[in-house]
Amino acid sequence: MTSRKPLMAGNWKMNLDHLQGTHLVQKLDWTLRDGKHDYGAVEVVVVPPFTDLRSVQTLVEGDRLLMGYGAQDLSPHDSGAHTGDISGAFLAKLGCSYAVVGHSERRDGHGETDEVVASKAAAAFRHGIVPIVCVGEGLEVRGAGEHVAHVVGQVEGSLAGITPEQAARVVIAYEPVWAIGTGEVATPEDAQEVCAAIRATLAQLYSTETAEAVRIIYGGSVKPGNIASIMAGADVDGALVGGASLQAEDFASICRYQQHLTA
Numbered sequence: 535m536t537s538r539k540p541l542m543a544g545n546w547k548m549n550l551d552h553l554q555g556t557h558l559v560q561k562l563d564w565t566l567r568d569g570k571h572d573y574g575a576v577e578v579v580v581v582p583p584f585t586d587l588r589s590v591q592t593l594v595e596g597d598r599l600l601m602g603y604g605a606q607d608l609s610p611h612d613s614g615a616h617t618g619d620i621s622g623a624f625l626a627k628l629g630c631s632y633a634v635v636g637h638s639e640r641r642d643g644h645g646e647t648d649e650v651v652a653s654k655a656a657a658a659f660r661h662g663i664v665p666i667v668c669v670g671e672g673l674e675v676r677g678a679g680e681h682v683a684h685v686v687g688q689v690e691g692s693l694a695g696i697t698p699e700q701a702a703r704v705v706i707a708y709e710p711v712w713a714i715g716t717g718e719v720a721t722p723e724d725a726q727e728v729c730a731a732i733r734a735t736l737a738q739l740y741s742t743e744t745a746e747a748v749r750i751i752y753g754g755s756v757k758p759g760n761i762a763s764i765m766a767g768a769d770v771d772g773a774l775v776g777g778a779s780l781q782a783e784d785f786a787s788i789c790r791y792q793q794h795l796t797a
């Protein structure tokens with residue numbers, strides 16, 4: 535029996551300005567409360583654009599909401615002449631608990647390598663922020679049957695320099711690129727296969743104890759109708775949700791995935 539607390543993180547990507555974001559957080563909180571969501575059993579986190587974070591902080595702190603929030607990226611640098619970068623120090627001051635690093639949309643669209651991702655993960659830890667480190671293969675790699683080796687390589691590269699103490703707190707998101715925003719979700723077996731391989735890699739890099747502590751979540755076309763079967767995988771500890779996290783009812787339903795099992 536695992537003691538890992540499931541994590542449902544809603545990555546809004548470049549959607550919703552701060553007014554729309556405030557509205558969604560309020561509606562999500564209300565929907566979760568209405569469904570008697572047990573935050574102690576399933577952690578809920580929203581990941582808005584940078585420009586929404588101050589508004590989300592004000593709402594979460596002011597109304598003592600139980601959901602957490604994080605950023606979609608951060609700078610590998612802490613301060614200085616890095617135009618357009620956002621420091622982990624600033625995010626920590628805004629109360630961010632998490633920062634997504636190495637999302638495939640940044641690896642592909644901004645040329646981020648494993649080395650860059652590792653430096654961002656290290657920056658997050660310097661400021662007490664937990665990095666959600668994204669890995670995942672493209673369609674070609676999957677077609678060649680090299681997805682496990684590819685993802686394992688990304689995990690090793692993206693965690694370079696991360697200490698065992700930090701590694702135990704990291705979140706790894708397995709997101710097959712071909713499943714992101716396509717409606718083509720990985721099968722529960724696909725998700726479990728790669729998440730188990732990630733955990734085995736963590737055991738080799740660090741220790742079995744560390745590997746057992748790490749939450750490994752799945753992302754890619756997660757919806758209310760498929761979350762329960764994905765979560766059935768022994769090594770799947772939650773989800774990084776894109777499109778479906780923009781609708782309060784859908785994301786709340788995903789957060790309450792356990793109810794789908796008994797429904």
Ligand SMILES: O=C[C@H](O)COP(=O)(O)O
Pocket residue numbers: 545637709713714715716717753754755756774775776777778
């Ligand atoms: O960060 C989230 C993932 O990219 C998944 O996005 P999606 O749920 O829209 O497929």
